[in-house]
Amino acid sequence: MTMNKMKMTGFETSSPGEAPLISVRDLHVRFATPKGQVHAVRGVGFDLGKERLGIVGESGSGKSQTGRALLRLTAGNGSIEASRMMFDGKDLMQASAKTMRSIRGSRISMIMQDPKYSLNPVLTVGKQIAESCRRHENVSRAEAKRRALAMLETVRIREPEKVYSLYPHQVSGGMGQRIMIAMMLITNPQVMIADEPTSALDVTVQMQVLSLLDDMVRERGMGLVLISHDLNLVSSFCDRVLVMYGGRIMESLDAKNLDQAQHPYTRGLLNCLPRLDGNHDDLPVLRRDPAWLTEGDDVPEGGAA
Amino acid sequence: MIEIEDFSITFGSGKNQIRAVRNFNLSVAEGESYGLVGESGSGKSTVLRAMVGINSHWDGTIRVAGEALTHKRSVESRKHMQMVFQDPYGSLHPRRTLDDTLSEPLVIHGLDNREERILKILKEVGLGPEFRFRYPHQLSGGQRQRVAIARALILEPRVILLDEPTSALDVSVQAEILNLLSALRKAHGLTYIMVSHDLAVVGHLCSRIAVMNRGEIVEEITEDQMRTGEVTHAYTKQLWTASQGYDRAALETFQEFA
Numbered sequence: 001m002t003m004n005k006m007k008m009t010g011f012e013t014s015s016p017g018e019a020p021l022i023s024v025r026d027l028h029v030r031f032a033t034p035k036g037q038v039h040a041v042r043g044v045g046f047d048l049g050k051e052r053l054g055i056v057g058e059s060g061s062g063k064s065q066t067g068r069a070l071l072r073l074t075a076g077n078g079s080i081e082a083s084r085m086m087f088d089g090k091d092l093m094q095a096s097a098k099t100m101r102s103i104r105g106s107r108i109s110m111i112m113q114d115p116k117y118s119l120n121p122v123l124t125v126g127k128q129i130a131e132s133c134r135r136h137e138n139v140s141r142a143e144a145k146r147r148a149l150a151m152l153e154t155v156r157i158r159e160p161e162k163v164y165s166l167y168p169h170q171v172s173g174g175m176g177q178r179i180m181i182a183m184m185l186i187t188n189p190q191v192m193i194a195d196e197p198t199s200a201l202d203v204t205v206q207m208q209v210l211s212l213l214d215d216m217v218r219e220r221g222m223g224l225v226l227i228s229h230d231l232n233l234v235s236s237f238c239d240r241v242l243v244m245y246g247g248r249i250m251e252s253l254d255a256k257n258l259d260q261a262q263h264p265y266t267r268g269l270l271n272c273l274p275r276l277d278g279n280h281d282d283l284p285v286l287r288r289d290p291a292w293l294t295e296g297d298d299v300p301e302g303g304a305a
Numbered sequence: 306m307i308e309i310e311d312f313s314i315t316f317g318s319g320k321n322q323i324r325a326v327r328n329f330n331l332s333v334a335e336g337e338s339y340g341l342v343g344e345s346g347s348g349k350s351t352v353l354r355a356m357v358g359i360n361s362h363w364d365g366t367i368r369v370a371g372e373a374l375t376h377k378r379s380v381e382s383r384k385h386m387q388m389v390f391q392d393p394y395g396s397l398h399p400r401r402t403l404d405d406t407l408s409e410p411l412v413i414h415g416l417d418n419r420e421e422r423i424l425k426i427l428k429e430v431g432l433g434p435e436f437r438f439r440y441p442h443q444l445s446g447g448q449r450q451r452v453a454i455a456r457a458l459i460l461e462p463r464v465i466l467l468d469e470p471t472s473a474l475d476v477s478v479q480a481e482i483l484n485l486l487s488a489l490r491k492a493h494g495l496t497y498i499m500v501s502h503d504l505a506v507v508g509h510l511c512s513r514i515a516v517m518n519r520g521e522i523v524e525e526i527t528e529d530q531m532r533t534g535e536v537t538h539a540y541t542k543q544l545w546t547a548s549q550g551y552d553r554a555a556l557e558t559f560q561e562f563a
Contacts (some may be wrong), residue, residue, distance in 0.1 A: 058475040058476070058477060059446075059475055173345070202344035202345055202502060203344070203502065203504075203544065203547035203548055204344065204543060204544065204547045204559060205344075206547070207547050207551060207552075207555075207556050207559070208556065208559075210551050211551075211553060211556050214551075214553065229475060229476065230476075231476070232550050233550060233551060235550070236549075236550030236551040236552065237550070237551035268477070269476060269477065272476055272477050272479070272480035273476055273480075273505070274479075274480075274483065274505040274506050274508065274509035275505060275509075276504060276505050276508055276531060276532060276534075276545075276548060276549070277532045277533075278505075278508070278509060278532075280487065280509065280510070280512075280528075282484045282487065282488075283480035283483060283484055283509070284480070285477070285480055285481055285484065286477035286480065
């Protein structure tokens with residue numbers, strides 16, 4: 001597969017030949033609001049293999065809604081439409097609420113941005129991890145606890161026994177995020193959607209959390225969707241990057257070729273980052289072109305010209 | 306312009322005592338832009354909060370323009386040092402128009418020509434006069450941070466303390482705010498102290514940078530050292546490496562600094 005063709009389609013996974021874990025075509029998410037309809041995701045399409053896929057964009061670009069739509073976690077006033085949304089041979093568009101419950105958290109997990117708000121403040125973290133295990137598999141309390149402790153060790157928490165009985169307010173941000181990851185990994189999912197998992201963390205802790213996710217992709221063959229606004233981070237961590245703007249995919253490219261991005265939006269985003277080796281000159285300001293929101297309407301969905 | 310000597314702050318007492326900042330010394334010249342970087346809990350924001358008088362129980366000396374600050378600050382002494390906070394969503398009163406928000410410091414300090422001053426400052430931060438009677442919820446994050454900067458600037462201070470001014474913003478908006486800050490500094494000869502956990506942002510705006518860990522300055526580096534990464538302290542080196550992006554090999558060498 002040539003580089004050029006990859007850029008054109010965005011549907012090629014990093015491991016060609018294997019069937020993709022998730023395949024999405026022409027995904028639309030719309031929200032009904034008192035002020036009229038908001039079209040948050042407009043015709044997004046991509047394939048996810050056993051790889052690290054990054055979705056980057058600014059706030060409001062629809063990147064989080066794309067991730068949430070996969071798990072049908074869109075808010076009540078939202079509607080999801082797609083010509084194709086397949087996970088491991090199952091059509092997620094046709095799946096019943098019951099089927100979705102059996103997939104959500106068990107085969108596809110999601111890590112939210114802020115552990116402070118996603119953990120239950122009145123349960124110890126250990127109980128919450130064990131609950132996730134018991135909910136999805138028929139195991140005894142003792143077995144769930146044993147697996148929760150093992151999981152805490154996997155995410156490199158030093159004293160699992162001690163941390164097991166702590167409440168969320170007693171743990172630091174980095175540890176909270178590791179606990180979230182432990183909770184999501186205990187069911188051994190095939191796909192993990194991580195929505196800004198590290199943006200609330202310090203840079204060194206961020207690296208440690210990412211290395212955990214990296215291990216899961218390498219050792220367990222998991223598919224990872226990393227949603228982030230941090231271009232540098234995504235380009236250094238992921239295999240492939242989708243750049244989103246206004247609910248559309250502007251460009252899809254190999255992470256290592258990010259600095260050769262063609263699309264003016266991607267270039268603009270890269271240029272307006274302050275650089276460690278830069279000078280004090282004014283940063284170039286990103287100019288947005290309304291034409292980006294209509295371009296490619298005549299070519300298949302998600303394709304950035 | 307600013308001299309801080311033997312500065313320390315302790316929270317709590319007995320076994321819950323936390324020495325948030327200790328042995329802190331700092332000297333910033335007039336018109337300079339100075340950066341404080343460190344991870345959460347390193348005490349960088351605490352220093353700023355003590356300087357503007359939010360934390361009042363510090364020990365040591367803080368001198369601004371040659372005058373030592375007292376623990377109980379007079380209204381006049383607060384005028385020359387203003388602060389811009391991290392979260393533009395939390396730092397503006399949701400039920401007050403921008404006009405109210407910007408008038409309040411003028412009323413407190415008894416300044417006249419309020420209308421004229423407000424219109425002038427809105428123009429300077431790149432917002433038109435049409436924004437004057439809007440509420441914060443009608444503005445984007447970048448516009449709100451512009452209002453927060455206008456509120457700090459309207460008293461014509463000589464020192465502005467910036468506490469992570471861009472960390473809640475998108476990168477494109479961050480570039481606009483950083484450009485605005487450096488233009489304002491040139492135009493008014495302001496002295497900045499900027500706190501951030503993002504080395505690239507601090508390196509862009511500041512010429513000297515102090516790296517803090519666990520309440521102490523571990524190293525002071527220049528912008529050139531920042532660019533090349535030729536830093537001496539192991540903690541600074543680790544922070545610098547982590548800011549370069551994800552690197553599995555480098556991660557193995559990371560250690561805890563207690």
